[in-house]
Amino acid sequence: MISIAEKKLTRILEGMRNKKILVVGDLMLDKYLRGRVSRLSPEAPVPIVEIESESYHFGGAANVALNLQALGCAPLLVGLVGNDEYGQRFTGLIRQAGLDDSGVIYTSDRPTTVKTRIIGDNQHIARVDRERILYVNGELEQQILKRIEKLIPQAQAVILEDYNKGVLSPTVIHFALKKAKEHGILSAVDPKFINFMEYKQATIFKPNLKETAQALAKSIDGESEVIAAGQELLARLQADCVLLTRGGQGLSLFEKSGEINHVAARTQAVADVSGAGDTVIATMTAAVVGGADLKEAATMANYAAGLVCQQVGIVPVEPVELKQVILKGY
Secondary structure, eight states: OOOOOHHHHHHHHHHHTTOEEEEEEOEEEEEEEEEEEEEEOSSSSSEEEEEEEEEEEEEEHHHHHHHHHHTTOEEEEEEEEESSHHHHHHHHHHHHHTOEEEEEEEESSSOOEEEEEEEETTEEEEEEEEOOOOOOOHHHHHHHHHHHHHHGGGOSEEEEEOOSSSSOOHHHHHHHHHHHHHTTOEEEEEOOSTTGGGOTTOSEEOOBHHHHHHHHTSOOOSHHHHHHHHHHHHHHHTOSEEEEEOGGGOEEEEETTSOEEEEOOOOSSOSOOTTHHHHHHHHHHHHHHTTOOHHHHHHHHHHHHHHHHTSSSOOOOOHHHHHHHHHHTO
8 A cells, every 4th residue: 555644745736736737639528418217218128317407528638637627737738629519518618617728629520529428316327429530630630730849848747648539640649759758748648449559658658457458469357467468568668657547456557667556446436437547647647747756646546536436427636635535545
């Protein structure tokens, strides 16, 4: 178990304040339809949800930015949204949150990615996705590179948030990591399967267990297989560390020094795992920028994910709440 003294924890949280962190990746909108269930449909064995409320929230890379802002950082966003109704809603959320949107590109090339979650009696019943998966190229890709080049000198770190929706092409990935290295800042990666092995020489590489098994084309069941997979990723990607998220089993941190630490999950009661991965990468990055070492940052990220999983819907973690649960140890 990794513990953090209260004075050190306070310094880390204070060190996060107003730090600019560039988030590059797939911007999404999460739509929530909430209601009550009183009967089954006569047309099929499915519940009928009588909708009582409808709400919109940031998803994907935008949710990472919102998590960073909640922790006290100043996120900068680079990504794409569509020139459509949902793109307008996204703009409204940007203004409402007070986020810097100078890196957001509005395009007619694709619709805004929208994930609609249907919640009945506080239970997640179904999800409907509206999207067009198309990797950027040509002029659109060049626009993204220009946004990165313009914003990265302001940042203390860059997060690449990949949902395989098309923003993080190999060219964008390589350019962003190269620029981070040139500016001497931390680079953190939350990968997905398609370009998994393109993220070489990042500071922090954070896959989950399923993504790792797919990328390495092997099953990962026992503890020894987890360790072997983490070490293989560390070697192949030449990262400073690999943070392997393992769901209910917590996190495993592999550092290039050879040190391995397992951090047990801290969720008391799981209600909804949506957004937990976004919370982990945001908290891990913000903590390191704030002065934490990798083990302390992983511990903080683990507690933050636990807090998110206890609530239905995507809710960013506040520093006061995070500090309380870490000091209590649950």
